[in-house]
Amino acid sequence: MSKASDKDLGMDRPIARRDFLQGAAAGVATLGGLQGADAAEAEPQNTPGYYPPTRYGMRGSHPGAFEAAHEVRDGDFWSKATALEDGHETYDLVVVGGGISGLSSAYFYRAARPGAKILILENHDDFGGHAKRNEFHVNGRMELINGGTLDIDSPYPYSQAASGLLASLGIDPVKLGKECNDPSVFKDLRLGVFFDRETFGSDKLVHLDADERGKGSPQAWKAFVAQAPVSKAVKESILKIETGGSDYYPGLTSDQKKEKLWAISYRDYLLNVVKADPATMPFYQHHTDDWWGVGIDAVSALDCASLGYPGFKGLKLTPGGPALKRMGATPAGYSTTGGSDFFHFPDGNASIARALVRALVPGAIAGKDIHDLITARCDYAALDRPGNQMRIRLNSLVVRARNADKGVEIAYTRASGGGKVYRVRAKDCVLASWNMMIPYLVPELPPAQKTALHALVKCPLVYTSVALRNWEAFHKLKVRRVLSPGCYFANFGFPPTINIGSYKSSLAPDQPIMLRMVRAPAKPGLSEDDQNRAGRAELLSTPFETFERNIRDQLGRALSPAGFDPARDIEGIAVNRWAHGYAPEYNSLWDKDFDAEHGPNIAARQRFGRIAIANSDSGYAAYTDSAIDQAHRAVGELLG
DSSP states (O other), X not given: OOOOOHHHHTTXXXXXXXXXXXXXXXOOOOGGGOOOOOSOTTOOTTSTTOOGGGOOEEEESOTTSSHHHHHHHHTOHHHHOOOEEEEEEEEEEEXXXXXXXXXXXXXXXXXXXXTOOEEEEOSSSSSBTTSOEEEEEETTEEEEEESSOOOBOOSSOOOHHHHXXXXXXXXXXXXXXXXXXXXXXXXXXXXXXXXXXXHHSSOEEEEEOBOTTOOBOHHHHHHHHHHSSSOHHHHHHHHHHHHOOOOSSTTOOHHHHHHHHHTSBHHHIIIIISOOOXXXXXXXTTTTHHHHSSOGGGSBHHHHHHTTOSSOGGGOOOSOOHHHHHHTOOOGGGOTTOOOOOBOOTTTTHHHHHHHXXXXXXXXXXXXXXXXXXXXXXXXXXXXXXXXXXXXXXXEEEEEEEEETTEEEEEEEETTSTTOEEEEEEEEEEEOSOGGGHHHHOTTSOHHHHHHHHXXXXXXEEEEEEEESOOHHHHHHTEEEEEOTTSSSSEEEOOOOBOBTTBOOOOSTTSOEEEEEEEOOOOTTSOHHHHHHHHHHHHHHOOHHHHHHXXXXXXXXXXXXXXXXXXXXXEEEEEEEEEEEEOOOOOTTTOTXXXXXXXXXXXXXXXXXXXXXXXXXXXTOOSHHHHHHHHHHHHHHHHO
């Protein structure tokens, strides 16, 4: 990006951004009307004022949440740890991981055994796992945005277990969607594309009269390419892809076309089948980052066709078909049963996690229904009170789980524990943590199961939340989402406008608002798994200042024609870094011999004594219903 000075970008402004940089507390930010960052990252959850949703700076896989896990992985942990301390705690169930799958495991277990004593151990400073809540307070307004899992959404209808859990929590996606969505606020704002000079020769924001997914008329696309700073050949290729109706596989049936599309990447389809000019690829490379966390070189053409990406109109593909059934997996758009209901809470699926905590731990979150949940404040000190039947212990990273004495012995360390290791015992244990760590937590597992667990490589990604003092620049430019194909962040834009209970989204351009910026640190040219591994290494080695500078530089350059000033208009930043993000899914480009009934997730999730495994990885699907379904299965295995 550019070489604008730190002062021009506002890097020297003491706003809510650097409260905990790489684990070092750097003060509490209270300027610009923004307040709430805690004073010490590693304070126990019963410290007065402990409230992690308002923490800014590096979030997601934050400092203190993963370092001990890396030591366990590398074989260094036990040589540094102090003696194992027995807390003389015994439970019916210990759940490792306080995300939606872990919370659901506790919920299902308690439903089957109402008097059960349960402990959840969570390595992060907040519950919810990837369902992270970012809560900003700007000039007297509460502004919420998801720091991880976005929506109630799935390519298939929710199962009886998953839909039943939502219903028991008072969550009706269809009803909430009708009551709470307000699309009128942004009805006049459309899509923009920011061409950066490093990639395209000049900085230019070009308006596209299309929806957020790029669905626009041929006339809109012609007007767009006329303004785009690209060559004539690239303009022609973009129009061919976006508005063309050619059948590139004449004479083949729909199923035969699908088999071809599943064997090639979207990039290869555009280059070798549509015959787009190679210089067009930088424009499309990051179009798939939001959905798959990798670029178009690592996603099959059929997957992209199934979700409505351009270039397939003339193929006239039909849903379903025996070819897909034979291959053993089905892209979302070709499900013969249809997708799930959809709803987006203001803080994403963090509201599901909060609803579970409210149901599990009486007194932790006040209120009576899903409407008052959104603005309710969680009392974190209530989560781990002695004597409670249900306890949630944060900042506690499990380092070992093993079958012992007709039950399970679990060892964990605290972020502020000075190397101490604590031991608890349970009749049953659910590992609702990342599959890749489980072989290190349970070294006694069979080698074949360890191999299967390691094969489930999660996708890294970054959801950055930026609090803006207002959105007047977006209003002037008539855009609510901007694609930035050559920049550090592939896109940025506003979440849906949701008014629920006493929470009201920003309704006017002069009011504060939250902005989401997405980055997938993929490495084009490698296999999907290798791209994910390389991206993970990049995320964990990138300091917060790098993210902040790119945020300020990118927004400043894209929006400055409308008067946006990053030094003045940015009030707070939370970088939700997920080194282990989306659960793995079937990829036909590399999973050539995939068998849905004998996939690596099936072998990986086998119960081991009194230890069961639950997480979205086990379902081979990066959706919330998968996390819930796998919790239901794991608890069922333990209880028979």
